[in-house]
Amino acid sequence: MPTLTQVQTESNTLITTVQNLMTARQSNFLANRLTYWQGLPTHSAIPSHTTSTWNRLAPDRLNTHPTDQFDDWIAVIPDMVVTPMACAFIVNVYEGPSGKGYELVALFHYNGAPWERHINVGPDLSRNIPWTNMS
Amino acid sequence: MKRLSSIFWFLLSAFGLGAQVPEMLLLSVNQATPSGGGTPASSLVTNLSGYWRLDEVSGNRADALGVLTLTDNNTVGSQAGIMTNASLFVSNNLEWLSVADSAATSTENLSFTVTGWFLIGISNVQAGIVNKHGTSNNREFYVQLGNSRVNFVIFTNNSSTITVAPSIRLYTNIWTFFACVADTTLGQATVWTKSAQTSEWTTNAMPAKTMDGSNADFQIGRAAAAIYSDLVIDEVGFWLRSLSTNELINLYNYTLSGTNYPWTGLP
Numbered sequence: 001m002p003t004l005t006q007v008q009t010e011s012n013t014l015i016t017t018v019q020n021l022m023t024a025r026q027s028n029f030l031a032n033r034l035t036y037w038q039g040l041p042t043h044s045a046i047p048s049h050t051t052s053t054w055n056r057l058a059p060d061r062l063n064t065h066p067t068d069q070f071d072d073w074i075a076v077i078p079d080m081v082v083t084p085m086a087c088a089f090i091v092n093v094y095e096g097p098s099g100k101g102y103e104l105v106a107l108f109h110y111n112g113a114p115w116e117r118h119i120n121v122g123p124d125l126s127r128n129i130p131w132t133n134m135s
Numbered sequence: 136m137k138r139l140s141s142i143f144w145f146l147l148s149a150f151g152l153g154a155q156v157p158e159m160l161l162l163s164v165n166q167a168t169p170s171g172g173g174t175p176a177s178s179l180v181t182n183l184s185g186y187w188r189l190d191e192v193s194g195n196r197a198d199a200l201g202v203l204t205l206t207d208n209n210t211v212g213s214q215a216g217i218m219t220n221a222s223l224f225v226s227n228n229l230e231w232l233s234v235a236d237s238a239a240t241s242t243e244n245l246s247f248t249v250t251g252w253f254l255i256g257i258s259n260v261q262a263g264i265v266n267k268h269g270t271s272n273n274r275e276f277y278v279q280l281g282n283s284r285v286n287f288v289i290f291t292n293n294s295s296t297i298t299v300a301p302s303i304r305l306y307t308n309i310w311t312f313f314a315c316v317a318d319t320t321l322g323q324a325t326v327w328t329k330s331a332q333t334s335e336w337t338t339n340a341m342p343a344k345t346m347d348g349s350n351a352d353f354q355i356g357r358a359a360a361a362i363y364s365d366l367v368i369d370e371v372g373f374w375l376r377s378l379s380t381n382e383l384i385n386l387y388n389y390t391l392s393g394t395n396y397p398w399t400g401l402p
């Protein structure tokens with residue numbers, strides 16, 4: 001019977017784990033490809049929790065990639081978390097007037113409302129967004 | 136002051152690009168020549184906040200005014216446009232262009248106009264074209280394709296909306312011009328869509344309501360924060376005023392004649 005705070009706390013731990021797996025690999029990817037690596041949603045269904053039920057889901061789309069990039073999650077992060085998770089992840093890459101960067105997006109549903117947290121790596125600091133109800 | 140009056144009528148053949156290009160409209164132009172010499176500025180530059188030609192094949196998309204450069208999110212592609220190149224959006228790749236909120240794109244209780252061209256491969260596509268639409272509590276307007284038509288929605292009073300949705304059918308593989316105008320003086324919102332197949336003006340009343348403000352990004356190619364698009368978009372312009380009918384027709388014809396911002400010496 002999770003509270004919203006409990007879901008966010010567990011997701012924050014996952015964020016730290018994924019960040020630790022990703023940071024150096026993103027730097028290498030940028031050095032070799034001149035662009036950061038984009039990660040499509042890890043789950044086909046976003047983990048959706050309620051006040052009465054946890055609904056952790058294992059990622060089932062780690063082998064997907066954008067049409068303009070050959071590398072999926074496993075190619076870049078072979079040790080990516082594959083056990084049931086409280087949140088899903090997306091990695092958006094950007095190129096703006098101040099340069100290139102990427103944002104790790106964690107997302108879940110709680111009592112039907114979509115929640116997201118964005119962690120920015122790069123010059124666009126406005127992309128750092130704390131847990132926000134996106135409905 | 137010498138006043139010139141001209142009538143232009145051009146008929147363009149379709150490009151050999153697999154996309155049909157519409158013909159120009161009958162246009163009546165009255166152009167005044169300043170007695171002191173010099174080239175008059177087009178009225179189209181008045182209250183123009185941003186104009187994006189979208190000619191870049193990758194990366195940032197420049198604002199012709201040099202202010203509102205669009206950030207490329209997830210490597211937006213490119214293909215041949217109505218003029219030079221256009222931006223190609225692939226929904227599966229979660230692609231969009233954006234610039235952070237600023238006074239130049241804030242429409243709260245202001246007249247505004249957004250124009251551009253789009254090309255679709257499926258008529259019943261759901262696609263975001265241009266918007267300031269973040270969450271349900273952070274939004275101003277959107278221009279989207281849905282139910283086989285262009286939908287122009289203005290958010291008011293934090294809950295209600297003003298919607299203009301022409302009944303025009305969307306045609307695939309045909310460049311279509313759109314112009315969405317919110318006029319707070321006349322109290323009306325208008326959508327004009329024009330392609331080689333059809334032309335339609337639709338106007339709905341804008342009740343005297345408070346138009347929402349927000350700090351949402353100005354976006355092209357994504358609707359809200361979750362609806363990504365499969366379409367091509369070109370030559371997007373945004374004004375913090377309502378353009379007149381003549382101005383919209385001029386803009387349409389100028390694009391087809393290959394004339395771009397700043398339209399120097401043209402009405």
